[in-house]
Amino acid sequence: MSWSKAVRVLVAGAVVVGSVAGAGAVSAAAPAPDLVVTAVVVPPGAVAGQLVRFGVTIQNRGTAPTPAGTISGIGFQVDGRLVTWSDQFTAALQPGERVTLEAVGGPAGSATWTATAGRHVLRAVVDDAGRVREADEQNNVRDTSFTVGAGIANRVQGQSVVASLAPLPAPSRTATSVTGRLFGGCLAADGGLTDGSERFLGTRTVGNDTFAGTKWTGGLASVPAGATRVRTGVSFSPVLYAVQGGLPITCAAGQTAAFTRFAATSVRTSRYTTSSTGTERQVASVSTPVDVDLDVVP
Structure with a gap:
């Protein structure tokens, strides 16, 4: 075998090995769930002093269901302060499946927020406690602006x-x-x-x-x-x-x-x-x- 022929064989072999290695790396990625907030529910026409219960619709956009028995939790923040949460949904959410949840508790023991007059920002965070290992951990937040009347x-x-x-x-x-x-x-x-x-x-x-x-x-x-x-x-x-x-x-x-x-x-x-x-x-x-x-x- 000539030197030039040996080089061609080695290079070709390296390409084949690299291709196989690359294919192996891609196929090794395990299926995982990916939770996102697709909609936020704020009662319309809220006035100051009203007890407001927030809700969300979440979806699993991943390639695997969420683990059965693990809480898919939601944290609700108003103007950066945690006010209520949802922590009772534990069913497996299949890829592409959606579910609508509402607040069931909060730091003060209530599932509602006492509305104050003015413009606010509601932030809904899915898997707020990090219980579910997801394919993407950076897409769990959704912000919505709303206004409360003084009444x-x-x-x-x-x-x-x-x-x-x-x-x-x-x-x-x-x-x-x-x-x-x-x-x-x-x-x-x-x-x-x-x-x-x-x-x-x-x-x-x-x-x-x-x-x-x-x-x-x-x-x-x-x-x-x-x-x-x-x-x-x-x-x-x-x-x-x-x-x-x-x-x-x-x-x-x-x-x-x-x-x-x-x-x-x-x-x-x-x-x-x-x-x-x-x-x-x-x-x-x-x-x-x-x-x-x-x-x-x-």
């Missing part, structure tokens, strides 16, 4: 704020505040306002925006389960208390300095629910522009 509409009626509310299955509470421009002037002996004496005393807010650390009880109300309206009186006690030493107004003899009116410019109502652990949580807050004069009374 609050404010209006001023007489000396009260009336808030229309979305009904909730459990009691809740509201905190209402009114912001406006405070005026004072000089009253004559008959109680009439002296011409030209009214002056702007500053912008004030009465009521409460929260239940935490409140000093004044004005603006707070309890809402029974299922109620769709709450009326909250406007109390000016804090304003009156702040000027016990007298108004910064100089009046003529026989006249009395007094508040004349409160020109309300906005009303804010915040709604709170109480969790199973007793924690109070704000679920919605709405500020409504208004243009109405209120009498400054305690």
